[in-house]
Amino acid sequence: MYLISLNVSMGQENLSYIDESDPVGVSKVYQDSLNAKLLKDIDNRPVAQYLVAPSLTPEYILILEKEGNDFFLTYRILNQNYWLSKRREKITVETIRKQVDAMHAIGLRRLFEASMKNKTRDDRPGHDGTTYYFLVLTDKETTERAKVWSPRKGTRTKKLTEICEKYIAVFRTKKEFPAELLTEMEELLATYK
Numbered sequence: 001m002y003l004i005s006l007n008v009s010m011g012q013e014n015l016s017y018i019d020e021s022d023p024v025g026v027s028k029v030y031q032d033s034l035n036a037k038l039l040k041d042i043d044n045r046p047v048a049q050y051l052v053a054p055s056l057t058p059e060y061i062l063i064l065e066k067e068g069n070d071f072f073l074t075y076r077i078l079n080q081n082y083w084l085s086k087r088r089e090k091i092t093v094e095t096i097r098k099q100v101d102a103m104h105a106i107g108l109r110r111l112f113e114a115s116m117k118n119k120t121r122d123d124r125p126g127h128d129g130t131t132y133y134f135l136v137l138t139d140k141e142t143t144e145r146a147k148v149w150s151p152r153k154g155t156r157t158k159k160l161t162e163i164c165e166k167y168i169a170v171f172r173t174k175k176e177f178p179a180e181l182l183t184e185m186e187e188l189l190a191t192y193k
Contacts, residue, residue: 013155013156013157014115014118014119014120014156014157015115015116015118015119015120015134015146015147015148015157015160016119016120016121016146016147016148017119017120017121017146018133018145018146018147030082030083031053033082033088034051034053034059034082034083035051037078037082037088037091037093038051038059038060038061038076038078038093039061039063040093042063042065042074044065044066044067045065045137046063046064046065046135046137047064047065047066047071047105047109047136047137048063048064048108048109048112048134048135048136048137049061049062049063049064049133049134049135049136050062050063050112050132050133050134050161050164051132051133051134051135052130052131052132052133052161053083053130053131053132053133054081054129054130055081055083055128055129055130056081056084057081058077058078058079058080058081058082059077059078059081059082059083060075060076060077060078060168061074061075061076061077062074062075062164062167062168063075063076064100064105064108064109066105070099071099071100071101071102071104071105072097072098072099072100073097073098073100073105073167073171074095074096074097074098075095075096075097075098075168075171076093076094076095076096077093077094078091078092078093078094079091079092079093079094096171098170098171100177101177103182104167104177104181104182107181107182107185107186107189108163108167108185109136109137110185110189111160111163111185111188111189112134112135112136112144113136113138113139113144114189114192114193115134115146115156115157115160115192116134116136116138116144116146117192118192119146129149129150130149130150131147131148131149131150132147132148132149132151132157132161132164133145133146133147134146134147134148134160148161156188156191156192159184159188160188163181163184163185163188166178166181166184167181
C-alpha cells in the first residue's frame with residue numbers, strides 16, 4: 001500500500017507522452033471514437049486543443065482555431081458520458097463558439113507548447129478520475145500531444161487545467177475573456193523556462 005500511494009503522489013508536474021504505438025485496445029477505440037464525436041464538423045486544423053475525459057460526467061473539448069487573422073475558441077460538450085453510454089449514437093453535442101483576441105490565443109498556444117517540452121513517461125492507469133488531453137500546433141507546424149491523469153493541486157499540470165477551465169467558464173456568460181487569464185498564463189509559462 002505504501003508503494004502505491006508513493007507512486008500516485010509523485011509526478012504530474014509535467015504532462016506525459018501519449019503512446020502512439022499502443023496496440024488498439026478498449027481505451028484506444030474509446031479515444032478514437034470520442035475524438036470523432038467531439039470533432040465532427042470541425043473544419044480547421046486546431047491551433048490548440050484541450051479534451052477532458054472524466055469517469056462519470058460528460059466529456060468535453062476546448063478547441064483554439066485560426067481563420068485568416070481571427071482566432072476562435074470552440075467549446076463542445078456531450079449530453080452524457082460517452083464511456084458509460086450504451087447508445088453512443090444517440091449522444092448529442094452542444095457547441096458554443098466565441099471569437100478570442102490574439103493576446104489570449106497566442107498566450108494559450110505558447111503555454112501549451114511550453115508544457116509539451118517537459119513531457120515524461122507516466123504509465124499509471126487512469127480509470128477513476130479525469131484524464132486531460134492536450135494538443136498544440138507548434139511554430140514548426142508539427143502537432144504535439146500529451147496527457148495528464150487527475151493532476152494534484154499545486155502542480156503545473158493542475159494550474160494548466162485550471163486556466164483551461166476558466167476559459168470554458170466564460171462560455172456560459174456573455175462576458176469577454178478576462179485579462180487576469182493572460183497574467184495567469186504568463187506566470188505559469190515562466191515556470192517552464
